[in-house]
Amino acid sequence: MDMEFKRIVLKLSGEALAGDAKIGLNHDVIAEICKSVKKCSDAGVQVAIVVGGGNFWRGRSSDTMDRARADHIGMLATAMNALAVSDVLESMGCDVRVQTAITMRQVAEPYIRGKAVSHLEKGRIVIMGCGTGNPFFSTDTAAALRAVEIKADVLLKATLVDGVYDKDPHKYPDAKKYEKLTFTQVIGEELAVMDSTAAAMCRDNNMKMLVFDLSDPENIYRACMGENIGTFISD
Secondary structure, eight states, X not given: OOOSOSEEEEEEOTGGGXXXXXXXXXXXXHHXXXXXXXXXXXTTOEEEEEEOOTTTOOGGGOSSSOHHHHHHHHHHHHHHHHHHHHHHHHHTTOOEEEEESSXXXXXXXXXXXXHHHHHHHTTOEEEEESTTSSTTOOHHHHHHHHHHHTTOSEEEEEESSSSEESSOTTTOTTOOEESEEOHHHHHHTTOBTBOHHHHHHHHHTXXXXXXXXXXXXXXXXXXXXXXXXXXXXXX
């Protein structure tokens, strides 16, 4: 099977790494995700991963803490996830580099665009933690930004549903799934795909995005190979 995309950014939520527990790290779940990531890398796809931190910290749910400080704690949570994913990938024989938007030299490289691209061109998997390094920006926005910066062919957003719907399919049996969308629709119709800042970043920079279900981690590989899964978004 020929690859559809040469360079991707894969957005993994923190919750995806926790499995059914929704909190902490589930090694078996991470291993299945990493097997699919390795399969993509072995096929020649250049893989960058942006991780969230919701399995450890959700600062926006706190009414008592300063928002900027809460976001900084969230960034540290994403660094823990980045290291965990890196460890599993390395145990599978992958060459991995962790880069963080907040400097923590003892455990990770600082994020430098040129260095990230160089790693990718050498076949290394790059895991990007700490979001954008700024409060008030989600890790979805970080994924969109990094995808644009490194000139990825597509942003792959792994979710808990098999695409984008006009309403929550877990609550409404008549929810309609979209096969294709534009970012203008996502923003205008306030579809719950990603925050509006991230959607605008993709729209304004002609970044493509595929939203798909991670309950079957093999979908990561299928997405890279161009199989018709999930919802494809572009302008």
